[in-house]
Amino acid sequence: MNRSAAPDPDNLVLTGLAPIVSPATVVLILGSFPGVRSLEQQQYYAHPQNQFWKILQAVWPDHPLPTGADSYAQKKAWLLDRGLGVWDVYAACEREGSLDSAIRAPVANDIAGLKLPKLAAIAHNGGESFKHARHTRTLGVPVYQLPSTSPANASWSFERKLAAWREVFDAHKLT
Numbered sequence: 001m002n003r004s005a006a007p008d009p010d011n012l013v014l015t016g017l018a019p020i021v022s023p024a025t026v027v028l029i030l031g032s033f034p035g036v037r038s039l040e041q042q043q044y045y046a047h048p049q050n051q052f053w054k055i056l057q058a059v060w061p062d063h064p065l066p067t068g069a070d071s072y073a074q075k076k077a078w079l080l081d082r083g084l085g086v087w088d089v090y091a092a093c094e095r096e097g098s099l100d101s102a103i104r105a106p107v108a109n110d111i112a113g114l115k116l117p118k119l120a121a122i123a124h125n126g127g128e129s130f131k132h133a134r135h136t137r138t139l140g141v142p143v144y145q146l147p148s149t150s151p152a153n154a155s156w157s158f159e160r161k162l163a164a165w166r167e168v169f170d171a172h173k174l175t
């Protein structure tokens with residue numbers, strides 16, 4: 001499959017990113033599928049206007065997120081240290097651009113196959129991801145729909161998104 005974010009007219013199939021999880025993952029955050037910038041950089045939530053990292057930093061202000069061009073490995077460790085995991089509901093899809101509404105022919109990830117012994121909840125980042133809640137509920141843990149951190153979700157203020165995200169983390173004693 002084509003790992004490039006640039007559409008190839010002969011092959012529009014894009015492949016997502018590997019999960020960020022560990023045996024200590026308590027809450028698994030599921031997006032839909034990485035955007036163009038994330039695929040280009042091979043990093044979750046790489047678009048500078050996506051509020052994912054900003055929200056997490058606001059939840060844990062006493063634990064500064066690593067910054068800089070080469071900080072992604074440290075950011076992944078930072079997530080795992082907080083008990084968080086990150087993945088997407090789709091392993092692959094056809095799409096031009098970054099909008100969830102442009103996703104075609106999606107192939108689902110095997111979320112149950114992760115085998116996370118401490119998993120206490122799944123938090124879907126946005127509506128497209130939450131469409132898979134009927135599948136994630138079969139894992140026997142609470143499932144939440146969180147407001148999307150995407151810049152396309154302008155109807156929610158940062159403060160309102162933060163409150164919703166913090167509520168889930170508080171419920172599972174991660175803050």
